[in-house]
Amino acid sequence: MSLVAAVQALDDHGSNVDIMDSEAWDARYADADLVWGNEPNQFVRAQCETLAVGVAVDLACGEGRNALWLARLGWQVTGVDYSAVAIERAGILAAQVGARVASRLTWRVDDVATMQLRAESVDLALVSYVHLPAGQRSSLMLRAALAVRPGGHVIVVGHDRRNLREGVSGPQDERLLYDPLELRSLFAGIPATRVDVAETVERHTADGVALDTLVRVRRI
Ligand SMILES: C[S@@+](CC[C@H](N)C(=O)[O-])C[C@H]1O[C@@H](n2cnc3c(N)ncnc32)[C@H](O)[C@@H]1O
Numbered sequence: 428m429s430l431v432a433a434v435q436a437l438d439d440h441g442s443n444v445d446i447m448d449s450e451a452w453d454a455r456y457a458d459a460d461l462v463w464g465n466e467p468n469q470f471v472r473a474q475c476e477t478l479a480v481g482v483a484v485d486l487a488c489g490e491g492r493n494a495l496w497l498a499r500l501g502w503q504v505t506g507v508d509y510s511a512v513a514i515e516r517a518g519i520l521a522a523q524v525g526a527r528v529a530s531r532l533t534w535r536v537d538d539v540a541t542m543q544l545r546a547e548s549v550d551l552a553l554v555s556y557v558h559l560p561a562g563q564r565s566s567l568m569l570r571a572a573l574a575v576r577p578g579g580h581v582i583v584v585g586h587d588r589r590n591l592r593e594g595v596s597g598p599q600d601e602r603l604l605y606d607p608l609e610l611r612s613l614f615a616g617i618p619a620t621r622v623d624v625a626e627t628v629e630r631h632t633a634d635g636v637a638l639d640t641l642v643r644v645r646r647i
Contacts, residue, residue, distance in 0.1 A: 444560040444602050449538075452510035456490065463489055465520065467496035468555055470584045470628060470641050476500070478580060481550030486539045486571060487557035491517030491532075494553075495524060498531040502551070505533045507542065539567055544574035547646075551575070554583045558603040565613055572617045575646045583610060583642040587627045594638035605640035614644045621645045 447455070456462060467475075471493045480501040485494040488506030490513050497504050498521070508514050514534045521529040540563040544552075552571035559567060571581050586597035588604040598604060611625040624643040629636050 444600060446558070446560065446603065449509040449511070452508075453512040456510055456512040456516060461490060461516075463492050463556075465492055465495070467493045468584060469630065470639065471553065471555055471582065472496070474580075474582050474624075474641070474643055475551065475553075478551065481579070482548070483551035483553060484544065484549050484571075484574065485553045485555070486567065487554065488517060488534075489513050489556075491520060491534070493555055494532060495520060495528070497551075497553075498528045499524065501531070503531050505535060507535045507537050507539055509536060509538045511536045544570045546573050547576040549574050549576065550579035552579075552581045554581070554585070556585050558585060558598050558605075560602060564605075568610065568613055569617060572614060572620055572644060572646065575644075577619065577646050579646050581614070581642070581644040581646075583640070583644075585640055587638040587640040589627055590638040595632060595635040596637060605642075607640050607642060610640065610642045614642070619647050621647050 475497065483497050483502045483504045485504055485506045488494045488508050491506045494504045494506035506517055514536050518534050521532045539557065540559055552575050554567065554571060575581055585605045588601055588606045590597050591601055607625040607627055611622050614620050614622050622644050624641060626641055628639050628641045630639050
């Protein structure tokens with residue numbers, strides 16, 4: 428069995444993990460103007476601003492704050508999310524930033540837990556604050572890594588497991604949260620992959636300090 432097939436065979440059924448489905452996300456987006464704001468996430472900005480511009484996929488892009496920022500830098504970006512409302516809004520925002528930037532953006536409604544990603548098709552796979560049950564999480568990380576060309580990167584940022592007891596807000600089910608060591612060992616098992624960063628980082632919010640996991644992986 429291939430590595431991808433083995434990871435995809437991981438079974439989340441019966442785990443009773445309570446996740447928001449696409450309808451729940453649609454309702455959340457329909458209820459607010461801009462849920463995550465229009466600036467890129469601070470860690471995405473810090474990790475990506477020095478990378479050579481290329482082709483990127485933003486997996487679970489929401490309203491596209493990170494994808495739009497990357498496109499402004501010159502990246503060719505596909506933003507994917509299973510909320511059609513979020514993707515529609517991302518398209519509207521892109522149209523507002525001008526034709527040149529908008530022409531670098533493609534939006535797609537799809538489920539990142541199952542969608543196929545073409546091998547070695549991108550220079551950057553971005554996974555920003557998507558919280559999935561363990562099997563889906565591992566499968567997404569593996570497919571993201573294999574989608575990256577040699578020299579390219581996977582950047583993952585999301586709520587850290589330590590945030591439950593030491594930080595503020597974010598999902599409250601431990602099984603959906605990230606652990607730098609877990610991701611380090613997962614990526615270390617993927618051939619031609621080097622983990623450059625795998626750590627817990629602090630994000631200062633109006634409600635206090637939130638703890639996030641930040642991982643940067645390079646394909647070699
Ligand atoms: C917390 S938001 C983060 C959005 C964006 N990445 C950002 O950083 O602004 C989580 C997003 O993940 C999307 N999402 C969750 N599970 C998904 C799945 N299986 N497939 C596609 N999108 C998913 C939701 O619709 C939502 O837009």
